[in-house]
Amino acid sequence: MTKTAKRMLALMDRAVTLWRIPVIGRAKGRLVRRLIERHGCTRAIEIGSLFGYSAILISGAMRPRGRLTCLESNAYLAKLVKSNCATAGVGGRVKIVVGDALRLLPLLPGRFDFVLIDAVKEDYLDYLRQLEPKLVPGAVVAADNTGIYRRDVLPYLEYVRDPHGRYASREHVFGDDAMEVSILRS
Ligand SMILES: C[S@@+](CC[C@H](N)C(=O)[O-])C[C@H]1O[C@@H](n2cnc3c(N)ncnc32)[C@H](O)[C@@H]1O
Numbered sequence: 001m002t003k004t005a006k007r008m009l010a011l012m013d014r015a016v017t018l019w020r021i022p023v024i025g026r027a028k029g030r031l032v033r034r035l036i037e038r039h040g041c042t043r044a045i046e047i048g049s050l051f052g053y054s055a056i057l058i059s060g061a062m063r064p065r066g067r068l069t070c071l072e073s074n075a076y077l078a079k080l081v082k083s084n085c086a087t088a089g090v091g092g093r094v095k096i097v098v099g100d101a102l103r104l105l106p107l108l109p110g111r112f113d114f115v116l117i118d119a120v121k122e123d124y125l126d127y128l129r130q131l132e133p134k135l136v137p138g139a140v141v142a143a144d145n146t147g148i149y150r151r152d153v154l155p156y157l158e159y160v161r162d163p164h165g166r167y168a169s170r171e172h173v174f175g176d177d178a179m180e181v182s183i184l185r186s
Helices: 003-015 025-039 053-061 075-087 101-107 121-134 150-161
Strands: 043-047 067-072 094-098 112-117 135-144 167-174 177-184
Touching: 003 025, 003 053, 003 075, 025 053, 025 112, 025 135, 025 167, 025 177, 043 053, 053 067, 053 075, 053 094, 053 112, 067 075, 067 101, 075 094, 101 121, 112 121, 121 135, 121 150, 135 150, 150 167, 150 177
Parallel strands: 043 067, 043 112, 067 094, 112 135
Antiparallel strands: 135 177, 167 177
């Protein structure tokens, strides 16, 4: 990760101790970074980018050949993601696609080995089902806010936790929130 990227993330981490900004933040960010490094992920996608915090984190955690596709429905925010990623020195690794993820996902080319789901909570399961044909075996799927929005994401949790299903899934608790990490079985 570049020094500027680290500095930008650290600045944001400090800001979110006072401001309520819905980024994944330092603790969950550490988990995401560990997962990407441990599984050697190089083809990532995130659904919901806000202004680029998680995009900088994910793209910075991957090896230099790693690539991240960001789906962001708000055109203004998408511009901020692009500009912040460029400032952080990861602009060349990040592709930003503007629009509703549910419409975009079926049209996306390529396959993915890392997913961060962090947009409309009630749609988590639909995002995943649409992505599934594009996931490689062993793909890592991280779903944010499964603690504070538990009721909204319940269908998602039931699906990824089905013992006879396609995933080995585990909840990581962070205070009153959680991140569900599911690995697509080979
Ligand atoms: C919680 S924020 C994402 C935070 C970001 N992942 C981070 O940690 O830095 C959710 C984002 O999802 C975007 N969003 C909401 N609905 C969406 C949709 N249907 N498709 C794509 N993005 C969407 C919102 O505009 C917002 O920027």
